[in-house]
Amino acid sequence: MAQIGTFPDHPALKGIAPPRGRLAGLRSIEGSRAFPALLLAPIMIFFLVWNVVPLVWLLGVSFYKYKVTSSREPAYVGFDNFTDLWRSSEIWGLIGRTLTFMVTSVGLATLLGVLLGLLFWGSGKMPGRRLALTLLFTPMVLPPIAVGTFYRLIYEPSFGVVNHFTQAVIGRRFDFLGDKNLAFGATIAVDVWMWTPFMILMTLAALGSVPKAELEAAEVDRLPWLKRLWYIVLPHGKFILMLGILLRTIDAFKTTDLPYLMTNGGPGNLTEFVGLSLYRTGFEAFQMGDASALAVVTLLVAIAFTSIYLYVLNYRETRAQLT
Amino acid sequence: MSSTEMLRSRASRRWLLKAAAGAGVAVSGLNFGPGYSRRLRASAQGDSPLAGQTIDMTILGIAGWPPSRLGVDMATELFKPYAQENYGYDVNFAFEEAPFESLFQKAATSLQSGSAQYNIIISDSQWLGALAEPGWIVQLNDIIAENPDLDIKFTDTAQQAYRVYPDGSDQLWGFPQEGDTIALFVRQDLFSDQAERDAYMAAHDGEDLPQTFEEWEEVDIDRYERIISFFTRPDENLYGTALQWSKVYDFVSCYSYPFMWSNGGEAWDAATGQVEGILDTEVNATGLARSKKFLDYAPPGATNYGIAEEVDVFTSGTIATCLQWSALGPQMRNQNAEGGVADEARPVSPDDVLIVAPPGFRQADDSLNRVYTLGGQPWVLNAFNDEAHLQVAIDYMKFWYLPETQLEFSRRGGNTAVEAVLNDPAYEDLQPHFRSYKYMITRSRDFWHDPNYAEMLAAQQEAWGAYMTDVIDDPMLALQYTACQQQGILYDAERSEIEPSEACADISI
Numbered sequence: 001m002a003q004i005g006t007f008p009d010h011p012a013l014k015g016i017a018p019p020r021g022r023l024a025g026l027r028s029i030e031g032s033r034a035f036p037a038l039l040l041a042p043i044m045i046f047f048l049v050w051n052v053v054p055l056v057w058l059l060g061v062s063f064y065k066y067k068v069t070s071s072r073e074p075a076y077v078g079f080d081n082f083t084d085l086w087r088s089s090e091i092w093g094l095i096g097r098t099l100t101f102m103v104t105s106v107g108l109a110t111l112l113g114v115l116l117g118l119l120f121w122g123s124g125k126m127p128g129r130r131l132a133l134t135l136l137f138t139p140m141v142l143p144p145i146a147v148g149t150f151y152r153l154i155y156e157p158s159f160g161v162v163n164h165f166t167q168a169v170i171g172r173r174f175d176f177l178g179d180k181n182l183a184f185g186a187t188i189a190v191d192v193w194m195w196t197p198f199m200i201l202m203t204l205a206a207l208g209s210v211p212k213a214e215l216e217a218a219e220v221d222r223l224p225w226l227k228r229l230w231y232i233v234l235p236h237g238k239f240i241l242m243l244g245i246l247l248r249t250i251d252a253f254k255t256t257d258l259p260y261l262m263t264n265g266g267p268g269n270l271t272e273f274v275g276l277s278l279y280r281t282g283f284e285a286f287q288m289g290d291a292s293a294l295a296v297v298t299l300l301v302a303i304a305f306t307s308i309y310l311y312v313l314n315y316r317e318t319r320a321q322l323t
Numbered sequence: 324m325s326s327t328e329m330l331r332s333r334a335s336r337r338w339l340l341k342a343a344a345g346a347g348v349a350v351s352g353l354n355f356g357p358g359y360s361r362r363l364r365a366s367a368q369g370d371s372p373l374a375g376q377t378i379d380m381t382i383l384g385i386a387g388w389p390p391s392r393l394g395v396d397m398a399t400e401l402f403k404p405y406a407q408e409n410y411g412y413d414v415n416f417a418f419e420e421a422p423f424e425s426l427f428q429k430a431a432t433s434l435q436s437g438s439a440q441y442n443i444i445i446s447d448s449q450w451l452g453a454l455a456e457p458g459w460i461v462q463l464n465d466i467i468a469e470n471p472d473l474d475i476k477f478t479d480t481a482q483q484a485y486r487v488y489p490d491g492s493d494q495l496w497g498f499p500q501e502g503d504t505i506a507l508f509v510r511q512d513l514f515s516d517q518a519e520r521d522a523y524m525a526a527h528d529g530e531d532l533p534q535t536f537e538e539w540e541e542v543d544i545d546r547y548e549r550i551i552s553f554f555t556r557p558d559e560n561l562y563g564t565a566l567q568w569s570k571v572y573d574f575v576s577c578y579s580y581p582f583m584w585s586n587g588g589e590a591w592d593a594a595t596g597q598v599e600g601i602l603d604t605e606v607n608a609t610g611l612a613r614s615k616k617f618l619d620y621a622p623p624g625a626t627n628y629g630i631a632e633e634v635d636v637f638t639s640g641t642i643a644t645c646l647q648w649s650a651l652g653p654q655m656r657n658q659n660a661e662g663g664v665a666d667e668a669r670p671v672s673p674d675d676v677l678i679v680a681p682p683g684f685r686q687a688d689d690s691l692n693r694v695y696t697l698g699g700q701p702w703v704l705n706a707f708n709d710e711a712h713l714q715v716a717i718d719y720m721k722f723w724y725l726p727e728t729q730l731e732f733s734r735r736g737g738n739t740a741v742e743a744v745l746n747d748p749a750y751e752d753l754q755p756h757f758r759s760y761k762y763m764i765t766r767s768r769d770f771w772h773d774p775n776y777a778e779m780l781a782a783q784q785e786a787w788g789a790y791m792t793d794v795i796d797d798p799m800l801a802l803q804y805t806a807c808q809q810q811g812i813l814y815d816a817e818r819s820e821i822e823p824s825e826a827c828a829d830i831s832i
Contacts, residue, residue, distance in 0.1 A: 068435050069453040069774050070816065089831050157624030158641070178626040180794045266570045267626065268789025268832060283428045285778040286453075 055299075062292035069286045081293035090269075091294075098273040101184070102252040105191045110245055112192065113199020120200065121207045140197040148261025151190045152177065155262075180267045187259055187271050194258075195248060202244030206237030239313065246309040250302045274298055371714070374411030378715045383430055383441035385700070386420035387631065390501035390650050391445050393737050394702070394723075401731070402722050406715070414715055423447070423630075424572035427777065434459035439707040443716050445500050446703045449573070451488040452774040454703055455496045461704040461713070463495040472721045478502065481740035484769035485701035490593050497701025498720055499740035501732075504763035505581065505695045506649040506756055507539065508656075511677040513554065513643050523553050536758060539679035543691055544582075544613070547644075547682035551620040554643035563620035565636055565645045569629040570788030573780055577696040578646060579787060580770065582610035584694035585684035590770050591809070596819025598809040599827075603802040611798040615791055626792045640670040646681055648698045649763070652756025653736045660735070678756045680763055697767040699738065733757070740764075775812050782808035789832050804832050 029035055062081055066074035085091050116136070123129055139147065154160050155176040163173040176186040210233050218228045256275030259265055265272030265280075278298065282291030382398065384391030395418040406414050419441060421429040427450050433440045434454070446454060454460045463486075467473045477499055483490070485499040513519055514532045523532050527549060533539045542550075551563025567574035580590065588607040591598045618625055622641050630648065637645040638657045647655055658673040659665040683691030702723070704716045722728055729744045733753050738760050739745055751758040771779060783805045790801035807827035813819035 067774075067816070068431060069457055069777075071456040071458070071774075093831075158622055158636070173623050175624045175626065178624055178792055180792055264569075264571050265785070266788050267792030268570075268794030269785050270794060272785075280781060283432070284781060285775075286431060287778070 058292050058295055061288055062296050064289045064292075066289040067285075067287050074289070077289070081289050082297075084290070085293055085297060093269070094272065094274055094277050097184075097270070098253060098255075098275075101188060101191075101255065101271075101273055102249060105188050105195070105252050105255075106245060106248045108188070108192045109196045109199050109248060112196045113201075113244075114203050114241075116196070117200045117203025117207065121204060136200060137197045139194045140201075142194070144194070144257035145261060147190065147194055148258050151186075152262050155186055177263050178267055180270060183263050183267055183271050187262060190258055190262065191252065191255065195251075198248065199244055202240055203237075206240040206244075207233060209240055210236040242309055242313050246306060249305050249309075253301060253305070254298065371410035371412060371718070373711055373714060376711065377413040377415070378711055379415045379417065380442045380712065380715055380719075381417045381419055381440060382443045382445065383419045383421070383426070384445040385426055385447075386422045388423070388650075389654065390503075390737050391420070391700070392418075393732060393735050394445060394500055397723075397728065397732065397735075398719060401728065402719055405722055406718060410718060412715070427453070430454070431459075434705065434707070437707050439705050439709065439712060442705050442708050442712045443719070444703050444705065445700050446497065447700055448484045448497075448697070448769050449771060449776045449780070451485075451496050451701070451703075452772045453776055455488045455494075456774040459706055460496055461706050461708075463498070463704075464493070466717060467495065470717060470721065473498070473717070473724065475724050476742045477740045478742050478745060478764055480697060480764050480767060480769075481699070484697050485699060485740065488772050490772055497703045498723070500700050500702045500723075501650060502738045502740040502760070502764055503648050503650045503698030503700075504738075504760055504767045505578070505646055505681050505698070506652070506759040506763065507679050507681040508637060508645045508647055509539070509677040509679060510637075510640075510643050510671065510675055512675040514677070523550075526553065533679075536677070536679050539677075540683075540762075541691070542682050543685045544585075544682045545685065548617070548620075551617070551644060555620045560622075560641060562622045562636075562642045563644065564617055565621050565625060565628055565633050565642050565647075566614065566617055567628050567630065567633065567646075568614075568618065568621075568626045568788075568791045569632075570784045570791075571629050573784065574629045575787045575791060576770070576780065576783055577698070579611055579614040581681070581693070581695040582614045582684075583607040584610075584696075584768065585692050586610055586686075593771070595821065596773075596810075596813040597821050598813065599806045599821070599824055601806075602809070603799065603806040605799075607802055608798040611787065611790065611801060615798070618791065626788075638666070638669045638671045649678070649756045649760040650698065650736075650738055652678060652754055652760075656755065673755075676755070678759045680759050680766075693763070693766040695763060695767045697764075697769045699740070773813070773818060775816050775818060778812045779809045782812070786832055795832050800830070800832065803827075803830050 029038070061074075063076060063078060064074040065077045065080070120129065120133060126132075154162055157163055157173050157175045157178075160176075162176065167173050174182060176182045214232050214236075215228070218232055223231070254275045255273055256279055259271040259273060259276050260279070263271045265276050274294070275298075278291055278294050281287050281294060285291075380398070382395050384394060395416055398416040403414055403416070406412055419429070420426075427447070430441060430444050430446065431453070435457075444454075444460070446460075455462070463473075477486070481499045481502050485497050485502075486495045488494060488496050511534075515534060520532050524530065530546075530549075532550065533542055553563070554561060555563040566578040568578070569575060583590075583606065586606050586609070588604060588610055589601050591601055621628070622636055628636075630651070633645055633647050634651060634654050636642050637647070637655055645655065653659075654665075655678075656673040656676040657665050657669050657671050662673065664672045681693065681695060683693045686692050702720065704713065704720075708716060723732075724741060726741075726744060729739045729741050730753075733739050733744065733750065736754055736756075738757070739750075744750060745761055745764070751761060773779065786795075786801040786804045786808075789795045790798055795801055803826075807823050807830050810819070810821060810823040811827070814822050
C-alpha cells in the first residue's frame with residue numbers, strides 16, 4: 001500500500017508530475033546527513049554569538065584588573081578578583097541577604113501560588129473566573145520598572161496609599177522603604193505580589209498535567225483530599241511545579257530592578273542584593289574585572305541551584321536505580 | 324583685547340542695567356528680536372568651512388534638571404539662527420538625558436566604545452577625572468589658545484571645580500555650563516506672619532524670626548535649629564526643614580559636608596590621597612551627627628529625600644524652610660517662565676518665598692563660617708567628534724559665553740559662572756535666587772575630581788546613608804568605614820601610596 005509521503009504512488013497525487021529542479025534538490029538535501037545541522041545552524045550561530053562568546057569574554061575579563069575609566073591597560077591578575085571576593089567581608093553579607101531574600105520571597109510566592117492555584121483549579125464553574133485570573137496575572141506582566149516606581153509611591157510616608165490606611169486604622173505612618181526594620185520586608189512583599197501569579201500559573205499547569213482518569217478513580221475511591229494531592233497530583237505535577245520554583249529561585253537571586261528603584265539598596269545596604277551590587281560594580285564603578293568575577297560566581301550559584309533542583313526532582317528515581 | 328575686557332566692554336554696566344531693568348518689569352522683558360543677531364554678528368569668526376552644511380548635534384544632559392534643559396533650549400532657539408546667519412551652516416540639536424545618578428553611566432558606556440553619539444556632554448564636575456583620564460573628552464587648552472573668545476574669566480571656584488584636572492594643574496577640560504550653590508529657601512509668608520513672630524518671640528526670650536537676607540546672614544546653625552524646631556508641628560503637617568539625606572548619587576554627601584567643612588573638617592588630602600585620619604575625625608563625626616539631627620525637624624520619610632522630593636514638600640507647603648540647590652530657584656518658588664505661578668494647585672506661590680544664604684557655623688572667635696558644597700556642571704566636548712562636530716561645539720561654546728547669551732541664560736534662571744556678568748551690580752536683580760548664589764559661590768567647594776569618584780562616592784553614600792537611617796548608630800563608624808574604603812580604592816588604583824590601616828580589616832557596617 002502506498003504511504004502518504006511516497007510522492008509518486010499516492011492516489012491523491014495521480015496525474016501530478018514528479019518534482020524536478022529545485023524541489024528535487026531540496027529533497028536530496030533533506031535526505032543528507034547535514035540536514036539536521038543545517039536546520040540547527042541559525043539558532044546555534046545565535047547561541048554562539050550572543051551566549052557563548054560573551055560568556056567566554058566574561059570569564060576572560062574576570063581574570064583582569066580592568067577599570068573602564070582608567071587610562072591604564074587591563075592587567076592580567078589571575079584569580080585575584082576571585083580571591084578578593086572570597087576575602088571581602090561584604091560579599092558574605094551580600095550573599096546572605098540575597099539568599100534570605102530569595103528563600104523568603106520564593107517560599108511565600110510558592111505557598112500563595114499553590115494555594116490560589118488549587119482554589120482556581122477547584123472553581124471551574126465560578127462565574128467571572130477568567131476575569132479574576134486575568135486580573136490576578138497582571139502584576140506578573142507589568143514591567144518591574146513600573147512596579148518599583150508605583151510601590152515607591154504607594155509606600156511613601158506622606159501621601160502613599162498604604163500609609164493612608166495605616167493612619168486611618170492605627171493612627172500611624174511608616175517609612176516603609178527608609179526604616180531599617182521595614183525596608184527588607186517591604187521589598188519582599190512587592191516581589192511576592194509580583195511573582196505569586198507566576199506560581200499560580202505553574203500550579204495550574206501542574207494540575208492540568210494530572211491524568212483525569214486517575215483523579216476520577218480517586219473520586220470513586222473517595223480518597224481524602226490530602227492523599228489525593230500527595231499520591232496523584234504531586235507525582236504528576238511536580239516537574240512543572242519544580243520548574244517554576246527553579247525559575248523563580250534563579251530570578252530572585254538576580255533581583256536588581258526592584259531594590260534599585262524602591263530603596264536603591266538602602267537603608268544602608270540592607271536591600272542591596274547580588275544583582276544590584278553587580279550592577280554598581282560594573283556600571284557605576286566601572287570595575288569590569290571585579291564585576292565579571294562576581295558575575296561568574298553568580299552564574300555558578302545559578303548552576304548549583306539548577307543541579308540541586310534536578311537532583312531533588314530525580315531523587316526517588318535515582319534512589320530506586322541505586323537500590 | 325582679553326576676553327575679560329571684551330566681556331566687560333560688551334556687557335557694560337549700562338547695558339546690563341538696561342537689560343536687568345527690562346527683566347525687572349517683566350521677566351520676559353529681554354527681547355531677542357531681529358536686532359539680537361545683528362548685535363552678535365561682529366563676534367562671528369568670518370566664513371566658516373562648514374557653510375552650507377547641515378550638522379546634527381546631540382547634547383547629553385541631566386534629566387529633569389532645568390539648567391541642562393536651558394543649555395539645549397537655547398541652542399535650538401538662539402544658536403541655530405545665529406549659526407545660520409553668522410557661520411552659514413544649519414545646525415539641529417537633539418537632547419539625550421539621564422538622571423544625575425545614571426548620566427555618567429550613559430555617557431561612559433557610549434564614550435568607551437569610541438562613539439561620538441553625544442557631541443557635547445553636560446557632566447557633573449566630579450567626573451572630570453573619570454572622563455579625562457581615558458581620553459574621552461577634549462583637553463581645551465589648545466582650543467582656547469586658538470579661540471581667544473573662549474579665554475573667559477570665570478569665578479575662581481568655577482575655574483577650579485568645572486575646568487581643571489588634575490587639581491592644581493593648568494589642564495583645562497570643561498567650560499562651566501552653570502554654577503550652583505546651596506541656598507536656603509524660606510516661606511516668607513510664614514516668617515512674616517505677626518502671630519508666628521509673636522509666638523516665636525515669646526518662646527525665645529524676645530528673639531525675632533529673621534525677615535531679610537541680611538538678617539539671615541547672621542543666623543548660625545544653632546539659631547536655625549531653634550527656628551526649624553518652632554515650625555515643626557506634625558499635627559498641622561508642617562515641619563521645619565528638609566535637607567537631602569538620600570543615599571542616591573551624592574545627595575547625602577553634598578548636604579552633610581557643610582556641617583563638617585564649615586567647622587574645619589576635611590574630606591581628604593588631594594595631594595597625597597590620604598583619607599584615613601582626615602575624614603574620620605571628631606569634627607566630622609560631630610558634623611555628620613548634626614546633619615542627622617535635622618531629621619527631627621523634617622517630614623516622615625525624609626531619609627529618602629533628594630532634589631525632587633524637596634521641591635515637592637516645599638511647594639506643597641509641608642516645610643517652612645529648605646536647603647536646596649540654588650539652580651532650582653524658579654521651581655522652588657513655584658514660578659513659571661513668565662514669573663507667574665507654575666502650579667495653581669500648590670499652596671506656595673513665588674511671592675511667598677525668600678531665598679537667602681544657608682546658616683553659618685559659629686567659630687571660636689565668634690565669627691560665622693560657611694563652607695558649603697558646590698553644585699553645578701561643566702560642558703565637556705566629546706573627543707571622538709569629527710572636525711565638523713567639534714567646530715560646531717566650539718562655535719556653540721563661543722556663543723554660550725557671549726554676554727547677551729549669558730544674560731539670557733540668567734534671565735531664564737540659570738546661574739552664570741562668568742565673573743563679569745556675575746559681578747555686575749544689576750545681576751542680583753535678575754532672579755530672586757541670584758543674591759544667595761552670588762553670596763555662596765565664594766563660600767562653596769567641590770570634592771574629589773579623581774577618576775575613582777564613583778567608587779569613592781558609592782562607599783560614602785552607603786555608610787552615611789546607613790547612619791542616617793539608623794542602620795548604624797555611630798557617626799564615627801560611618802566615617803571610619805568610608806575612610807577605609809576610600810583609602811583602599813585609591814591605593815588599589817595607585818592614586819595614593821597610603822595603604823588602608825590594619826584597623827580597617829575590623830571595620831564593617
